[in-house]
Each structure stands twice: as structure tokens, then as C-alpha cells.
Amino acid sequence: MERPAKVIYLDHAATTAVDPRVVEAMQPYWTERYGNASSIYSLGREAAQAMASARATVADILHCEPKEIIFTSCGSESDNLALRGVAFAQRHRGKGHHIITSSIEHHAVSHTCEQLEKYFDFEVTYLPVDRYAMVDPDEVRRAIRDDTVLISVMTANNEVGTIQPIAEIGRIAHERGIPFHTDAVQAGGALPLDVNDLHVDLLSLSAHKFYGPKGVGVLYVRKGTPLLSMQTGGAHERKRRAGTENVAGIVGLATALKLAYDHAAENNARITALRERLIRGVLESIPDAQLTGHPTQRLPNNASFVFKYIEGESILINLDLLGICASSGSACSSASLEPSHVLLAMGIPAEVAHGSLRLTLGRENTEEDVDYVLQVLPGIVKKLRMMSPLYPGNK
Amino acid sequence: MERPAKVIYLDHAATTAVDPRVVEAMQPYWTERYGNASSIYSLGREAAQAMASARATVADILHCEPKEIIFTSCGSESDNLALRGVAFAQRHRGKGHHIITSSIEHHAVSHTCEQLEKYFDFEVTYLPVDRYAMVDPDEVRRAIRDDTVLISVMTANNEVGTIQPIAEIGRIAHERGIPFHTDAVQAGGALPLDVNDLHVDLLSLSAHKFYGPKGVGVLYVRKGTPLLSMQTGGAHERKRRAGTENVAGIVGLATALKLAYDHAAENNARITALRERLIRGVLESIPDAQLTGHPTQRLPNNASFVFKYIEGESILINLDLLGICASSGSACSSASLEPSHVLLAMGIPAEVAHGSLRLTLGRENTEEDVDYVLQVLPGIVKKLRMMSPLYPGNK
Numbered sequence: 001m002e003r004p005a006k007v008i009y010l011d012h013a014a015t016t017a018v019d020p021r022v023v024e025a026m027q028p029y030w031t032e033r034y035g036n037a038s039s040i041y042s043l044g045r046e047a048a049q050a051m052a053s054a055r056a057t058v059a060d061i062l063h064c065e066p067k068e069i070i071f072t073s074c075g076s077e078s079d080n081l082a083l084r085g086v087a088f089a090q091r092h093r094g095k096g097h098h099i100i101t102s103s104i105e106h107h108a109v110s111h112t113c114e115q116l117e118k119y120f121d122f123e124v125t126y127l128p129v130d131r132y133a134m135v136d137p138d139e140v141r142r143a144i145r146d147d148t149v150l151i152s153v154m155t156a157n158n159e160v161g162t163i164q165p166i167a168e169i170g171r172i173a174h175e176r177g178i179p180f181h182t183d184a185v186q187a188g189g190a191l192p193l194d195v196n197d198l199h200v201d202l203l204s205l206s207a208h209k210f211y212g213p214k215g216v217g218v219l220y221v222r223k224g225t226p227l228l229s230m231q232t233g234g235a236h237e238r239k240r241r242a243g244t245e246n247v248a249g250i251v252g253l254a255t256a257l258k259l260a261y262d263h264a265a266e267n268n269a270r271i272t273a274l275r276e277r278l279i280r281g282v283l284e285s286i287p288d289a290q291l292t293g294h295p296t297q298r299l300p301n302n303a304s305f306v307f308k309y310i311e312g313e314s315i316l317i318n319l320d321l322l323g324i325c326a327s328s329g330s331a332c333s334s335a336s337l338e339p340s341h342v343l344l345a346m347g348i349p350a351e352v353a354h355g356s357l358r359l360t361l362g363r364e365n366t367e368e369d370v371d372y373v374l375q376v377l378p379g380i381v382k383k384l385r386m387m388s389p390l391y392p393g394n395k
Numbered sequence: 396m397e398r399p400a401k402v403i404y405l406d407h408a409a410t411t412a413v414d415p416r417v418v419e420a421m422q423p424y425w426t427e428r429y430g431n432a433s434s435i436y437s438l439g440r441e442a443a444q445a446m447a448s449a450r451a452t453v454a455d456i457l458h459c460e461p462k463e464i465i466f467t468s469c470g471s472e473s474d475n476l477a478l479r480g481v482a483f484a485q486r487h488r489g490k491g492h493h494i495i496t497s498s499i500e501h502h503a504v505s506h507t508c509e510q511l512e513k514y515f516d517f518e519v520t521y522l523p524v525d526r527y528a529m530v531d532p533d534e535v536r537r538a539i540r541d542d543t544v545l546i547s548v549m550t551a552n553n554e555v556g557t558i559q560p561i562a563e564i565g566r567i568a569h570e571r572g573i574p575f576h577t578d579a580v581q582a583g584g585a586l587p588l589d590v591n592d593l594h595v596d597l598l599s600l601s602a603h604k605f606y607g608p609k610g611v612g613v614l615y616v617r618k619g620t621p622l623l624s625m626q627t628g629g630a631h632e633r634k635r636r637a638g639t640e641n642v643a644g645i646v647g648l649a650t651a652l653k654l655a656y657d658h659a660a661e662n663n664a665r666i667t668a669l670r671e672r673l674i675r676g677v678l679e680s681i682p683d684a685q686l687t688g689h690p691t692q693r694l695p696n697n698a699s700f701v702f703k704y705i706e707g708e709s710i711l712i713n714l715d716l717l718g719i720c721a722s723s724g725s726a727c728s729s730a731s732l733e734p735s736h737v738l739l740a741m742g743i744p745a746e747v748a749h750g751s752l753r754l755t756l757g758r759e760n761t762e763e764d765v766d767y768v769l770q771v772l773p774g775i776v777k778k779l780r781m782m783s784p785l786y787p788g789n790k
Contacts, residue, residue, distance in 0.1 A: 007438065014434050015639060018425040030413040030608065039409050039722065040708070041715040043402065073468030073610065076638035092514055108628030108637055119487055204637040208639060213425065215468065215610050230625070231473040232510050233503030242503055243471035244410060244603060246610025248437050249644075262582025313435070320436040327434065 009326045012209075012301055012362035013158055013186060018252070019211040025255040026213065029248035037245045038234065047247045054254035061218050061261050062203065062329025063194040068239045071250050075185035075206030078219035079108035079152075081230050081241065082181040082202040086150045086370070087116055090179075090228035096147025102127045102135045102164075103345040105154050109183055113152075127153075128136045132294040133162040133346050141172050151180045155187035155198075159329045159342045159358060160293030163191065170199025180226050185209055185217075189260035190268060190300055200226045205257070209251070211363070216249035268300040271361050274370050278303045278359060281374040286381050292343060292356065301361040304350060309391040310384040312356040318380040323371060327358045343346030351390070357389045402660045404763045406720045407604075407696055407757035408581060413647070414606040420650040421608065424643035430683035434628065442642045445675055449649035456656050457598065457615050458589040465614045466645050467631045470580035470601030473614035474503035474547075476625050476636065477576040477597040481545045482511055484621035486572075491542025497522045497530045497559075498740040504578055505736070508547075522548075527689040527743050528557040536567050546575045550593075554724045554737045554753060555688030556697025558586065565594025573619050573624050580604055581610075584655035585663060585695055596620045600652075602644070606758070607651030611644035666756050667695040669765050673754060674698050676769035681776050687738060687751065696756040701743060704780040704786040707751040713775040719768060722753045746785065 009017075029050065033234060035043030037051050052066070054198060059066040072078045083099070091097050101113055103126040116122040125143045129135055135153055144151075151173045156163045166182050173180035181202035189210025195203055205218040221227055221240070233242030260267075283289055288308040307315070312328030319326050329340045339353035359373065385391040404412075424445065430438030432446050447461070454461040467473045478494070486492050494636035497509055511517040511519040520538045524530055530548055539546075546568045551558045561577050576597035579588060584605025590598055597620060600613040616622055616635070628637030655662075678684055683703040702710070707723030714721050724735040734748035754768065780786040 009438070010768065011431070011436075013601040014429040014439075015429060017427075017429040020426060023425045027429065030418045031415055032412075034410060034412040034718070036406070036410040039406060039720065040711055041406075041720040043404070043720055044409075073472070073641070074638040077468070077626055079628065080626050080637075089516060093541065111637070115624070119483060119623065205499045206639070213641075213643065214639055215644045228514065229510070231472055231475050232506040233474065242475075242506070244601070244609055246468070246608075301682040316435055325430070325434065325436045325438055349651060 003319065005324070006323050006370060008324045010359040010361060010365065010369070010373065011327045013358065013360035014327055015208045015214065015380055016211045016362055018213055019174070019256060019259060021254045021259060022212055022252045024283060026248040026252040029251060033247070037247055038236065039249045047245070050247055050251050051245055054250045057229065057254040057258050058218055059192060059369075061257055063196055064220055064253065065223065067238060068220055068223055070221060070241050071245065071254055072217040072219050072241060073215055074217045075183070075204050075209070076108035078166055078204035078206070078217045079106065080112050080182050081219050081227075082204060082221075083109060083112045083116065083150065083152060084230050085227040085240075086179050086202065086225065087120075087122055087216045088148035089228040092228065093226060093265045096145070097122045098145050098148045100127065100140060100143045100148055100151045101125070102129060102153050103153065104129050104133050104157055104342045106185065109152055109154070129345050131347050132297070133157050133160050133292075134294060134297070135164050135169065137165050137166060137168040140169050144172075144176050144178065148176070148178050151178055153182060155184040156299050157293065157342060158186045159305045159356075160346070161186075161298035161339055162294040163187070163297045163299065166198045166200065174199055175261070186299060189257065191265065195220055195222065207253035207256055210256050210260045213249050213252045216246055216253045220254065267363060271365070272300040274361050275301060275303050277367065278361070278370045278373065281370070285374060285378045291379075292346065292348070298301060299332045302358070303361070304356065304358040306343065306352050306379050307351055307355040309388045310381065312354060314384050315357050315380055318384070319377075322376055324376070327360070328356045329358055370376065401718050401746055403760070403767060404718045405650035405756060405760065405764070405768065406722045407756040408753065408755035409722055410603045410609065411606045411760075412609050412759055414651060414654060416654060417607055421643040421647040422561065428642070433631065439510055441530055442640070445642055445646050446640055447644045452649040452653050456588060456652055458591055459615055460618065463618055465616060465636050466640065466648070467612040467614050467636060468614045468641070470578070470599050470604070471503035471787040473580075473599030473601070473612045474501065474578050475501055475507050476509045476614050476622075477599060477627050478504060478511065478547060480546065480622040481574050481576065481620065482515075482517055484623040485544035487623065488621060490544045490760050491540075492517045493543045494519045495522065495535060495538045495543055495546045496520070497524060497548050499524050499528050499530075499552055499737045500547065501553055501578055504549070504581055519745050524740050526742050527692070528552050528555050528737060529689060529692070530559050530564065530688075532560050532563040532567055535564050539567075539571055539573065543571070543573050548577060550577045550579040550586060551694050552688065552737060554579045554735055554751075555699045555741070556581075558582070558692045558694065561568055561593045561595065569594055570715055581694060584652065585659065590615055590617065591607045593728060602648035605651050605655045608644050608647045611641055611648045613648065638768065643705045649782060662758060663695040666758075666760070669756050669760060669762065670696060670698050672762065673756070673765045673768065676765070677772065680769060680773045684776075687741065687743070697753070698756070699751065699753040701738065702750040702752065702776050703747055704783045705750045705776065707749060709779050710750075710752050710775055713779070714772075717771055719771070722755070723751045724753055
């Protein structure tokens with residue numbers, strides 16, 4: 001499989017390369033410090049110590065206690081554990097069976113809600129969003145019922161980058177004593193994650209979104225939040241998530257998270273400037289192009305668009321031939337031919353939603369990368385439109 | 396934290412060091428081939444290709460189709476998915492709510508069964524075992540009811556090493572059309588895993604038990620077996636396990652599994668000889684010592700004992716001071732002070748079960764390692780007995 005000589009990676013929302021410093025931090029835990037963290041001998045205690053240190057690092061960044069951190073295998077597991085774990089625990093305590101979420105969640109939340117409805121008799125309210133994919137906190141307030149057991153709204157959308165009013169929603173949830181979960185997988189490494197400022201009880205993260213390894217995530221669970229373990233077995237993670245701990249991965253996650261927040265301000269400033277250059281350039285050079293997501297309340301690295309009359313997939317293939325990695329939306333639903341549920345929820349017509357493109361910047365991107373995209377993208381869109389039966393000029 | 400100059404690692408059932416060849420195979424997937432396997436550009440296709448190749452390798456060893464392999468985050472997840480996934484799918488289809496398992500399963504199975512009973516109204520039959528921890532297939536046959544939806548019996552016990560008559564149990568399950576799961580986590584890398592010979596529908600593996608990385612496992616699921624996904628979200632793993640794939644870990648798992656089976660015959664022969672030397676030496680040199688588990692139908696690497704009048708924990712601490720890593724039973728329950736449920740199920744009295752020691756050999760162990768243990772262990776046991784109020788000589 002040939003890869004173009006120069007790759008411009010603009011899909012950091014899908015995944016990131018592991019930072020070499022993270023690889024180095026993980027290295028000793030493969031062949032030397034390989035002990036099982038549950039074992040009592042020195043080799044095991046070494047592993048347990050590494051885990052404790054990683055847990056403290058993560059807790060420090062989230063402004064919580066180390067014991068409120070559960071290490072998981074990915075953001076999807078964190079979301080699933082938050083939703084299933086709270087829903088089943090709450091129902092067992094007789095609290096009810098109603099869940100509130102938004103209509104623009106990652107599938108790890110929305111499909112879990114759908115399964116809880118279909119197989120486990122929960123009722124779910126999917127809140128609408130405005131044209132910028134923003135949830136209105138007043139809608140949350142109105143949706144709350146006496147039997148509401150959980151509210152879950154993502155911190156920032158993975159497709160269009162819109163940042164939600166999490167703290168406000170959290171305050172509303174807490175007024176009513178309802179646990180509040182946020183999927184912060186896309187926000188991790190970029191936005192502040194103080195769980196008290198955000199008024200959240202559960203928060204999901206995934207290491208591979210912030211230059212850590214794939215296969216490891218975090219679920220923060222505020223002390224006292226009802227949670228039924230969804231992976232039972234040994235007493236790992238205070239009986240909330242069984243399974244021999246992925247020590248190397250956990251060390252990698254903590255190292256990556258710390259690196260991200262040690263340099264968040266300057267990285268965000270630099271990447272936001274690139275994003276603005278990219279957005280401005282695209283909108284100026286391509287007719288019938290529309291920025292998707294909120295114009296200002298958006299992730300520093302997200303530039304997402306819809307281009308009328310063409311298919312996002314075709315753009316991607318053309319970009320790939322030029323060595324540019326991009327996405328039409330979520331990598332997790334790239335096998336699907338359906339238009340994005342996020343774009344549809346924003347009121348974008350299905351035929352327009354098909355023409356979506358998500359460019360997500362990262363640490364290694366430069367102005368030259370952005371300018372190269374701006375140089376080639378207008379031509380690609382134009383060429384595809386020339387071939388499109390939908391394009392007015394072709395009718 | 397100081398580690399003794401020379402470590403003799405005899406806890407391979409808890410975890411293993413990653414084989415350097417496995418580390419090397421994973422290496423490119425951190426910083427170079429870091430694509431998301433769901434992405435359509437070349438970097439993503441490279442990752443998807445690596446996953447496909449790993450899946451084919453595992454399928455080859457299990458004698459199944461690649462699409463019957465689900466990559467998970469560990470053995471515990473595999474067990475949980477097998478039990479929960481089949482139980483809920485079967486009940487949804489109106490098949491019933493009765494599960495059959497043994498009384499010597501790993502907690503990933505037994506605690507999951509207990510939660511299914513307590514929170515989800517399933518009924519579970521826990522089959523007894525004989526004094527060697529062996530399940531009688533006739534007991535399985537007798538326990539089957541019209542509403543039995545799943546049978547789960549481990550391939551080999553993690554504490555005492557007894558190998559179960561899986562093929563026979565599988566045939567009985569299949570006569571009645573009941574899905575049969577086996578937790579093969581301890582057997583992986585050592586015993587043959589032909590899913591057709593074993594007559595199993597679901598089989599769990601964990602990479603870190605066979606010199607692969609922690610944080611990655613396998614669940615084999617025979618085509619047509621009802622399974623409700625327990626981690627919903629993206630369409631990964633054919634919608635049976637959502638979450639961005641841990642490409643490096645999966646490549647590591649497949650590499651480790653292949654290395655294990657390429658050399659299983661010679662490794663097993665060498666390790667079995669060491670085990671016999673160890674068992675013989677212990678029984679000859681230490682009075683009131685008893686081998687636990689089956690004398691011949693046992694894992695090649697497992698030498699497990701009970702020593703009357705003393706605590707297993709105390710033995711471990713003394714061994715650790717001499718640089719010997721061992722376990723009193725399962726690493727996953729080492730935080731517990733309860734005697735092993737496996738030893739109790741075998742009819743060993745609680746006060747004797749407290750004096751358990753598990754020595755599990757591995758590739759790097761030598762005759763010198765075994766002889767060193769045989770040199771120091773009798774003295775440790777003697778010393779502890781001198782201090783024990785239970786020891787008849789002290790009364």
C-alpha cells in the first residue's frame with residue numbers, strides 16, 4: 001500500500017500520532033516493569049505505583065480525587081459505562097428510567113441510549129439543537145421529569161466542533177439532583193476540564209485524541225454517583241471496572257494528558273489561528289460552501305464545512321490522492337452511507353449534508369499545510385461539481 | 396522501590412513480560428502508522444490492513460473465520476461480553492433466563508453471573524467440581540433446563556490449572572442447541588484452541604497471558620450465535636464492540652499468539668518437565684503439603700499447593716524478599732482476604748485454603764530457578780509454621 005511522499009494529516013479528531021515522549025514513557029512497561037498491578041511482590045507494586053502516579057496526574061488536571069478516576073479501554077467504553085452504569089444503578093434504586101441526551105451525541109452515547117430503550121425499557125429524550133449544533137440549557141430544564149435518572153450532553157461535538165454550555169446544563173442537573181455525564185472525548189487536551197467548574201458527575205476521555213495511545217480512556221465519576229459496574233470480575237478500579245490494568249497504556253494516557261495541558265494555551269492559540277486561516281480561505285475561494293458548527297464557540301482545531309451538490313466521500317478520495325488526510329464527519333461512522341445525524345439535527349438538508357468535509361488541525365500542522373489545502377481544495381470541489389448531476393450548471 | 400538483584404518470575408498466570416519481538420511488531424503503530432482503522436485514506440487503510448492481518452492470524456489458530464473474531468480490551472471484557480451479550484440477546488428472543496456455569500470460574504465470569512442474577516433477574520446454576528476442580532459433564536447435562544440460554548465453563552483453571560472436559564461439555568450443549576462459552580484465558584498460548592474440536596461457540600483470550608501486551612483480548616463468537624453488543628457506538632468489529640481499535644495492541648496480540656503456537660510443543664514439553672521437578676521437589680521436601688488441582692490434567696506451567704497451618708500471603712512476602720515472584724491464587728483477587736472460592740469448591744477446608752501458593756512457570760524459567768525455589772521454600776514454610784498458633788508443634 002503506497003503512501004504519498006508528503007502526508008498532510010488533517011484528521012486529528014479521528015486520531016493522533018502518539019507523541020514520542022509518550023512512547024518513551026510507556027516503553028519500560030512492556031518488557032521490564034511488566035508486573036500485574038494487583039500482585040503483591042515488588043514487580044507488581046512497581047506497576048501499581050505507576051498506575052497511582054498516572055491516576056494522580058489525571059485527577060490533578062480534572063480537579064478531582066484520584067479515586068474518582070476509572071481507567072477504561074477507550075472513550076466509547078467510558079461513555080457506555082457512564083450511561084449503562086448510572087441508568088441501571090438508578091433504576092435498581094427505584095429512581096426511574098428516563099434519560100435526557102442531545103440529538104448530536106457521538107454514537108457511543110446515542111446508540112447506547114437506543115439500546116437502553118429497545119432492550120431495557122428506558123425512555124430517552126433527545127434534545128434538539130439550533131443551527132450551530134448548540135443545545136439550549138432551557139430545553140434541558142423543560143425535559144427533566146421526576147423519573148429522570150441521567151443527563152448526558154457532550155462537551156464539544158466531534159463533527160462540527162461546537163462547544164456546549166456544559167456548566168449551565170450541569171447546574172440545572174444538580175438543582176434537580178440528577179447525575180450529569182459529558183462526553184469530553186473531543187475536548188480532551190484542548191478545553192479546560194475542571195469537573196467542578198463544569199458541574200459534571202461523569203466525564204469521558206480517550207487518550208488517542210490527545211497524542212496518547214489507542215486502547216485507553218478515562219471515566220471520571222464523582223464520589224457518591226450511583227454506578228453499576230458493567231465489567232465485573234476482579235476488584236480493579238475499586239470494583240467499578242474489572243480487568244488487568246493496561247499499565248503501559250495508562251502511563252501513556254497520563255503522560256499525554258499532562259503534555260497537552262502543560263502547553264494548551266500556546267497550542268490552542270496557534271491552532272486557532274490556523275483554523276481561522278483555513279475557514280476564511282475555504283469560504284472565500286469556494287462558492288456554495290458553508291461553515292458547519294458555531295462560528296466562535298468551537299474547538300480550536302475544527303474546520304468543518306458542507307459543499308453543495310457533491311459527496312464528501314469523493315472529496316476525501318481526491319484529497320487522499322494528494323496526500324491529505326481528512327474526514328467527512330466521524331471516523332466511527334465512516335462505513336455508513338447515511339448523512340450525518342449531527343448535520344441533520346442542525347437542520348441541514350440531507351442532500352447538502354452529504355457534501356460534508358471535516359478538517360481537524362493538530363500540533364504538527366503548519367501554515368504551509370493550510371495553504372496547500374487552500375490551493376487544491378477549490379479545484380477538487382469544482383471538478384466534482386462539473387461531474388455532479390445535482391449541480392445547477394450541469395442541468 | 397528497590398527490586399532484588401535477581402528476579403525469579405514464577406507468576407506467569409498473573410501476567411507475562413511482553414516478548415521483544417511483540418514490542419517490535421507494535422512499534423510502527425505508535426508514531427508512524429497511527430491512522431484510525433475506520434478512516435478511508437491511506438493511513439487509515441494501513442491500520443485496517445494491519446487489523447485484518449492480525450484477525451486472520453488469530454482465526455487461523457482458532458480454526459475459525461476472521462469475522463468470528465472480536466478484539467476486546469482484555470479477558471475480563473471478553474468474558475463479560477460473552478455472558479451479558481448472549482444472556483440479554485437470548486432473553487430478548489424469548490429463550491429464557493437460565494445460565495449454567497461452574498463454581499470454579501474466574502471472577503470475570505462468576506461475578507458477572509452474580510450481577511445478572513441480582514440486577515437482571517437471571518437464574519444461575521453453579522456446578523460443583525470434584526477434589527481436583529474438575530467439572531463432570533454429566534452434571535452439565537443434568538443442569539440443563541428448557542430455559543437455559545448459556546453454558547460457560549473455563550478451559551483451564553487459573554488457580555490450580557485443572558483442564559476441563561470442554562469438548563464433552565460442548566457436545567452436550569450443542570445437542571440441546573445452547574450456546575457454550577469457555578474462558579480460555581489461562582489456556583491461551585499453551586493448549587490447542589480449535590473451536591470446532593472444543594465444540595465452543597464463544598471463547599475468551601487475553602494477550603498478556605501469552606507474552607503479549609496488557610489491554611487487549613479476543614472473544615471468538617461462532618457465526619449465528621445470538622449476541623447483544625455491550626459496548627455500542629461506531630460500527631467497529633461488525634457492530635459487536637464499538638470503540639476505535641487498539642491497532643498496536645491487536646498487532647501485538649496476534650504476533651504473540653502466533654509465536655506461542657509456533658513453539659507450543661517444545662515450550663510445553665520443557666515447561667512441563669520443570670513443573671514436574673518443582674512439584675516433586677516441594678512434595679518431597681515439605682511435610683503437610685498438598686498439590687492442588689488435577690495431577691495430570693493440568694496446565695503445563697501450573698504448580699499449585701496448599702501448606703497447612705500457614706498463610707499464603709506470608710509465604711509470598713518471604714519469597715519476594717528473595718526475589719521470587721509468586722501468587723497465592725488469582726492476582727485479580729489478591730486484594731481479598733477471603734480464601735479462594737476455587738479451593739473451597741474442591742472441598743479444601745477454609746483454614747487449609749488460606750495456605751495456598753501458586754507457582755506458574757514461563758518461557759524464561761530454568762532448572763536453576765526451580766532448584767532455587769526448592770532450596771528456599773522448605774525453610775520459609777518451616778519458619779512460618781514455627782510462628783503459627785495453628786501448628787500442632789506449637790501447641
